[in-house]
Amino acid sequence: MDHMTSSSRTQWISGITVIVALFVLPVLLNEFGRTGEYWIWVSTEMIIMALFAMSLNLILGFGGMVSFGHAAFFGVGAYTVALLTKKADIPFYLALAAAPLTAAITAAIVGWFCVRLLGLYFAILTLAFGQLLYMIVFQWYTFTGGDDGILGIPRPEIFSPTNFYWFCLVLFLICFFVMRMIVSSSFGLSIKTIRENMERAKFIGINVRRYQLLNFIVAGAFAGLAGGMLAELNRFAQPDFLHWSESAEPILASLVGGMYSLAGPAIGSTVLIFLKIFLQQIHPSMVELWAIVLGAAILVVVLFAPSGLVGLYQNICKKFQS
Amino acid sequence: MATPILSVENLSKSFEGNQIFSNVSFSVDQGELSAIIGPNGAGKTTLFNLITGALVPDKGKIIFQGRNIVGMEPFDVVRLGMARAFQRTNIFPKMTVFENIVITIITRLRGNLRIFKRWNSSKKIERQAFEILESVGLAEKAHQLSGTLAHGNQKRLDIGVALALEPKLLLLDEPVAGMSPDERWETVELIKELWKKMNITMVFIEHDMDIVFGISQKVRVLCYKSLLAQGPPNEISANKQVIEAYLGEEV
Numbered sequence: 420m421d422h423m424t425s426s427s428r429t430q431w432i433s434g435i436t437v438i439v440a441l442f443v444l445p446v447l448l449n450e451f452g453r454t455g456e457y458w459i460w461v462s463t464e465m466i467i468m469a470l471f472a473m474s475l476n477l478i479l480g481f482g483g484m485v486s487f488g489h490a491a492f493f494g495v496g497a498y499t500v501a502l503l504t505k506k507a508d509i510p511f512y513l514a515l516a517a518a519p520l521t522a523a524i525t526a527a528i529v530g531w532f533c534v535r536l537l538g539l540y541f542a543i544l545t546l547a548f549g550q551l552l553y554m555i556v557f558q559w560y561t562f563t564g565g566d567d568g569i570l571g572i573p574r575p576e577i578f579s580p581t582n583f584y585w586f587c588l589v590l591f592l593i594c595f596f597v598m599r600m601i602v603s604s605s606f607g608l609s610i611k612t613i614r615e616n617m618e619r620a621k622f623i624g625i626n627v628r629r630y631q632l633l634n635f636i637v638a639g640a641f642a643g644l645a646g647g648m649l650a651e652l653n654r655f656a657q658p659d660f661l662h663w664s665e666s667a668e669p670i671l672a673s674l675v676g677g678m679y680s681l682a683g684p685a686i687g688s689t690v691l692i693f694l695k696i697f698l699q700q701i702h703p704s705m706v707e708l709w710a711i712v713l714g715a716a717i718l719v720v721v722l723f724a725p726s727g728l729v730g731l732y733q734n735i736c737k738k739f740q741s
Numbered sequence: 742m743a744t745p746i747l748s749v750e751n752l753s754k755s756f757e758g759n760q761i762f763s764n765v766s767f768s769v770d771q772g773e774l775s776a777i778i779g780p781n782g783a784g785k786t787t788l789f790n791l792i793t794g795a796l797v798p799d800k801g802k803i804i805f806q807g808r809n810i811v812g813m814e815p816f817d818v819v820r821l822g823m824a825r826a827f828q829r830t831n832i833f834p835k836m837t838v839f840e841n842i843v844i845t846i847i848t849r850l851r852g853n854l855r856i857f858k859r860w861n862s863s864k865k866i867e868r869q870a871f872e873i874l875e876s877v878g879l880a881e882k883a884h885q886l887s888g889t890l891a892h893g894n895q896k897r898l899d900i901g902v903a904l905a906l907e908p909k910l911l912l913l914d915e916p917v918a919g920m921s922p923d924e925r926w927e928t929v930e931l932i933k934e935l936w937k938k939m940n941i942t943m944v945f946i947e948h949d950m951d952i953v954f955g956i957s958q959k960v961r962v963l964c965y966k967s968l969l970a971q972g973p974p975n976e977i978s979a980n981k982q983v984i985e986a987y988l989g990e991e992v
């Protein structure tokens with residue numbers, strides 16, 4: 420037991436250090452003028468995408484359900500903020516609060532059908548629903564602006580780049596702790612139990628579909644919040660937010676970061692965005708290499724660190740201890 | 742006379758035109774410890790699948806504690822008080838032994854929706870889990886990943902998971918399959934002890950005739966798509982039809 424408390428203490432200390440560093444980061448970046456401001460914007464995007472990746476991992480890593488349509492809920496959240504602020508003049512905070520709700524409702528409808536299927540069939544159906552929603556948004560010019568998207572989302576005056584960064588960071592941390600609470604609760608254990616052995620889960624009395632659906636809705640709600648935040652960061656919403664390629668990003672992030680830990684997908688997402696921007700900064704034409712770099716990174720992870728960066732880190736820690 | 746806890750009435754089931762059962766009827770008395778035997782392919786496991794709701798019969802009724810449970814989902818049947826342990830070990834391999842039992846207790850108490858407290862925060866559930874682990878002899882391995890247990894211990898855990906449901910009727914599908922001879926008798930003793938102590942009705946499927954005739958009060962023989970015979974072990978081992986069909990000459 421002593422060992423456990425000491426390791427959880429180091430966990431808390433390193434966690435608090437990271438949080439403090441994240442809060443101080445924009446203050447430091449502000450010293451670097453325009454480049455600094457750009458990196459504040461990038462860091463804000465990283466935080467938002469980290470939340471999106473973690474939301475997917477509730478169903479992917481903890482629930483064992485592969486969804487190729489998670490971006491649909493992300494996009495619904497983004498369009499909720501865009502439409503409510505732009506067309507209904509609702510204040511940003513209220514619009515952002517509505518984003519997880521509309522995303523959750525969408526997830527409830529989509530999920531109700533999807534959880535009836537298993538494995539690959541489930542994945543394909545999520546893909547189909549995701550693309551269906553994408554096409555609706557893409558073509559419904561009078562409501563969603565079609566392929567133009569919705570531009571010029573108003574920005575509350577208080578949100579300087581630094582303030583908006585802090586705002587997103589606080590929201591992210593709240594979500595992080597809520598998700599942490601969820602995965603370590605009885606509900607979280609039920610979800611893991613279903614992942615481990617769905618058949619047996621039924622025979623201990625778990626209504627498998629119901630808990631898969633609930634988990635799907637919760638994950639959708641967090642994705643919707645992340646989408647709403649991204650709409651505000653970019654000040655636009657576009658159909659691409661719902662596209663299946665957007666759904667792939669949190670999957671890759673979870674693979675790279677490690678899908679059996681809470682923070683893994685967030686770390687994976689941040690690393691991938693950093694790599695991409697880093698390539699861009701070396702030379703704009705290097706972006707064309709991105710697919711190759713990404714492919715190589717995934718290959719290395721799958722072959723040599725199947726439990727992702729977090730798993731790798733844990734293994735190294737174990738080696739040093741023994 | 743004891744009242745039946747389970748009655749199967751005119752049960753029929755076929756797969757793609759292959760008749761597995763036709764008009765099987767029997768009833769299991771409250772508190773009995775009984776066995777189901779039959780040659781390979783006689784449909785013993787299928788019978789358990791039908792009783793527990795994993796399969797839906799083509800025809801017939803399954804009355805559990807006075808209620809027809811045909812068409813109910815397995816998780817609802819479990820909640821009525823029927824548990825089962827599996828022929829091929831069926832546990833949650835990447836969870837610890839302790840977690841396997843605790844999630845079962847949480848589910849029995851219908852606490853799966855609790856999100857504000859950690860799953861391991863209840864001392865009461867922890868105590869219950871350890872009582873169960875003691876009773877199946879796995880308390881010392883509580884914090885081991887269950888997938889890393891030896892085969893025999895995994896089967897015991899499977900039984901432990903079933904017990905954590907506090908069932909009124911427990912179906913055991915070849916509880917000692919794949920075990921060494923020593924382990925077998927240990928487990929058989931364990932089952933008998935649990936049956937005596939916990940006042941559960943138990944029905945088990947088994948191939949080992951020494952075990953079947955050693956501990957069961959009643960034996961049912963499945964053969965030729967139907968129930969060939971049922972009765973106390975001494976009657977069954979003397980039954981001509983059963984000997985011809987299944988047991989062979991030397992019994």
